Amino acid sequence: MTTETVKKQRWKLNLRDRFQDLPLPARITAMAVFVVLLYLLPTKAFYENLGFPIPMGSGYLPFYTTGSDMAGVLFQCGYYILLALGLNVVLGYAGLLDLGFFGFFAVGAYTVALLTSPESKLITEYNWFESPWPWLVTVPIAIALAMLSGVLLGWPTLRLRGDYLAIVTLGFAEIIRIVAKNQDWILNGDRGIPSVGHPPGTYSNGEAIFELDFAPYYWLVLTVIIVVIFLIRNLANSRVGRAWVAIREDEDAAELMGVPTFKFKLWAFAIGAAIGGLSGSLWAGQANFVNSATFSLENSILVLAAVLLGGAGSIGGAILGGFLVIYLPEWLRSVGDVFGWPTQVTVGGIHIDVSPTSLRFVIFGALLIVVMIYRPQGLWPNRRRAAELKDRQKEVAPVE
Amino acid sequence: MLLEIDDITLHYGRIQALHGISLHVNEGEVVALIGANGAGKSTIMRAISGLRAVSSGAIRFQGEDISKVRADLRVARGICQAPEGRGVFPGMTVQENLEMGAYIRRDHAAIAQDMERVYGLFPRLLERRKQAGGTLSGGEQQMLAVGRALMARPKLLLLDEPSMGLAPMIIQQIFTIITEINQQGTTVLLVEQNAQQALSRAHRAYVLETGNIVKEGTGADLLHDPAVKAAYLGVA
Ligand SMILES: Nc1ncnc2c1ncn2[C@@H]1O[C@H](COP(=O)(O)OP(=O)(O)OP(=O)(O)O)[C@@H](O)[C@H]1O
Numbered sequence: 001m002t003t004e005t006v007k008k009q010r011w012k013l014n015l016r017d018r019f020q021d022l023p024l025p026a027r028i029t030a031m032a033v034f035v036v037l038l039y040l041l042p043t044k045a046f047y048e049n050l051g052f053p054i055p056m057g058s059g060y061l062p063f064y065t066t067g068s069d070m071a072g073v074l075f076q077c078g079y080y081i082l083l084a085l086g087l088n089v090v091l092g093y094a095g096l097l098d099l100g101f102f103g104f105f106a107v108g109a110y111t112v113a114l115l116t117s118p119e120s121k122l123i124t125e126y127n128w129f130e131s132p133w134p135w136l137v138t139v140p141i142a143i144a145l146a147m148l149s150g151v152l153l154g155w156p157t158l159r160l161r162g163d164y165l166a167i168v169t170l171g172f173a174e175i176i177r178i179v180a181k182n183q184d185w186i187l188n189g190d191r192g193i194p195s196v197g198h199p200p201g202t203y204s205n206g207e208a209i210f211e212l213d214f215a216p217y218y219w220l221v222l223t224v225i226i227v228v229i230f231l232i233r234n235l236a237n238s239r240v241g242r243a244w245v246a247i248r249e250d251e252d253a254a255e256l257m258g259v260p261t262f263k264f265k266l267w268a269f270a271i272g273a274a275i276g277g278l279s280g281s282l283w284a285g286q287a288n289f290v291n292s293a294t295f296s297l298e299n300s301i302l303v304l305a306a307v308l309l310g311g312a313g314s315i316g317g318a319i320l321g322g323f324l325v326i327y328l329p330e331w332l333r334s335v336g337d338v339f340g341w342p343t344q345v346t347v348g349g350i351h352i353d354v355s356p357t358s359l360r361f362v363i364f365g366a367l368l369i370v371v372m373i374y375r376p377q378g379l380w381p382n383r384r385r386a387a388e389l390k391d392r393q394k395e396v397a398p399v400e
Numbered sequence: 401m402l403l404e405i406d407d408i409t410l411h412y413g414r415i416q417a418l419h420g421i422s423l424h425v426n427e428g429e430v431v432a433l434i435g436a437n438g439a440g441k442s443t444i445m446r447a448i449s450g451l452r453a454v455s456s457g458a459i460r461f462q463g464e465d466i467s468k469v470r471a472d473l474r475v476a477r478g479i480c481q482a483p484e485g486r487g488v489f490p491g492m493t494v495q496e497n498l499e500m501g502a503y504i505r506r507d508h509a510a511i512a513q514d515m516e517r518v519y520g521l522f523p524r525l526l527e528r529r530k531q532a533g534g535t536l537s538g539g540e541q542q543m544l545a546v547g548r549a550l551m552a553r554p555k556l557l558l559l560d561e562p563s564m565g566l567a568p569m570i571i572q573q574i575f576t577i578i579t580e581i582n583q584q585g586t587t588v589l590l591v592e593q594n595a596q597q598a599l600s601r602a603h604r605a606y607v608l609e610t611g612n613i614v615k616e617g618t619g620a621d622l623l624h625d626p627a628v629k630a631a632y633l634g635v636a
């Protein structure tokens with residue numbers, strides 16, 4: 001092998017190390033450029049200047065979604081990335097399987113809706129307060145309530161080992177959805193809560209920033225994501241983070257090292273729930289209208305798929321996963337539009353919806369299977385988790 | 401008396417695994433616990449370290465009943481167990497495993513010293529400092545488990561079958577190290593299948609049968625006890 005190819009391979013393998021080895025100013029500049037690019041993503045000009053050839057006469061821009069507003073897709077990616085980051089703390093760091101993570105999203109969204117809508121029953125029927133609260137004030141409340149529900153849910157279940165947690169969390173998310181759907185005394189059942197408040201701020205001409213245009217919402221959620229990443233990174237590198245690793249790798253051994261396992265599992269659960277609630281409150285701030293239809297079980301599964309696809313235990317993985325599960329179907333649909341992929345086919349008189357957004361679960365089901373076979377640690381794995389996985393495989397199938 | 405176990409019983413669901421066990425460990429001793437598979441040796445260890453709650457009876461450590469104290473707080477009191485089946489953290493490096501052993505401590509200078517000491521006892525671990533725990537050989541994992549338990553600077557070290565699955569050479573080495581650790585001031589309670597080695601190294605020993613203590617004595621006495629010889633030493 002020539003030194004050239006050796007070099008090339010090493011370069012490929014150690015992209016992460018390479019980046020770490022760069023001098024600090026270079027790293028900061030690179031990060032800054034990258035972040036600026038992220039903020040530019042919803043603008044069409046960005047895609048026009050990418051330099052990819054545009055298919056003749058189609059008007060299609062590479063990577064740009066035509067089926068839905070690009071900024072809208074990015075905003076949705078944003079709150080799914082937040083959800084994935086939250087579940088990553090629970091599942092990736094502490095190793096706790098939460099199948100109903102979207103439940104915390106629902107708690108956050110309903111909290112914001114109930115407090116900011118002038119038609120909230122808290123105002124119209126129960127007279128708890130006179131006028132709706134500003135969105136910004138309700139966000140910390142939404143986070144706190146999501147956290148509280150996480151603690152209430154975790155308290156009885158986290159003492160138990162095994163699959164109890166998965167079942168209880170699954171039930172929790174479904175109970176919230178069903179209660180929201182069927183009862184009428186506060187959440188308004190299927191009719192939902194309209195006129196939910198938006199984030200504050202006006203342009204210099206007096207127009208509200210957070211209205212119908214999705215781009216400001218995307219910028220907001222992107223900013224929140226950056227802050228959350230910093231917090232989680234610090235946490236993961238602290239004593240708490242080390243305790244989580246120990247718990248997920250061997251809970252008994254962790255306890256024998258003096259780690260208060262229950263306490264730290266509860267913390268992981270509460271922190272994850274808080275991030276889920278934050279995501280819900282951001283979504284509600286845009287949505288205008290909140291009802292139970294948003295909180296179906298599929299969403300929890302989609303978030304789970306995002307974390308596993310990206311690579312549990314890795315922040316980059318959660319981001320990649322959260323982005324892919326939303327963006328990929330939308331992008332495929334845009335590509336499909338250009339190349340004439342039908343949205344519906346009729347077989348023997350039955351109409352089947354075949355648009356990529358509807359086939360999302362088929363796509364990710366298949367993708368997940370392929371990834372789990374060929375790259376079980378995920379697309380952007382955490383090194384340590386990859387080693388754990390190898391260890392577990394060794395136990396299951398002692399080959400070689 | 402460092403540890404005194406007073407008539408404890410323990411159940412796994414409906415199955416009673418310990419039927420009124422009493423034993424004690426004095427400061428500075430190496431005490432061995434021998435018995436057949438399923439006799440309840442590991443169960444006693446779990447009861448002491450707090451992984452399993454006892455159904456009745458008392459576990460006194462330095463005179464205080466700790467039977468209701470949480471496992472992680474028992475570590476803080478000075479009890480540390482190297483679990484059966486090694487239980488090293490597979491994704492952590494050797495170094496990180498050892499650091500994890502010192503989780504409850506904050507005296508960084510002393511931790512660094514103890515790290516040196518463990519690497520001194522097990523030079524093999526030093527060579528493999530950056531290797532993931534899960535990729536170590538069985539014997540190396542065993543060394544790591546013992547070393548990691550030492551990092552907590554326990555007053556009482558619980559070792560559950562430290563020789564399990566090791567080559568005879570390495571077993572010798574491990575027992576020599578146990579003696580060394582003991583001479584440096586750590587009290588050791590040792591569970592062993594390798595009764596020959598355990599009894600010759602221990603000050604005192606207990607023989608366990610189906611959840612009951614059936615014999616106790618000095619290591620030397622039990623080594624020459626005909627019943628023990630027949631049952632555990634493979635001598636007719
Ligand atoms: N988690 C458990 N659930 C139910 N029964 C258990 C459990 N753990 C141990 N037992 C039972 O309790 C008894 C004592 O087990 P223990 O592990 O203490 O034996 P041991 O003396 O350590 O054996 P070995 O030498 O094989 O390690 C056995 O009959 C075992 O089957």
Ligand SMILES: [Mg+2]
Nearest residue numbers: 441442443484
């Ligand atoms: Mg045992």
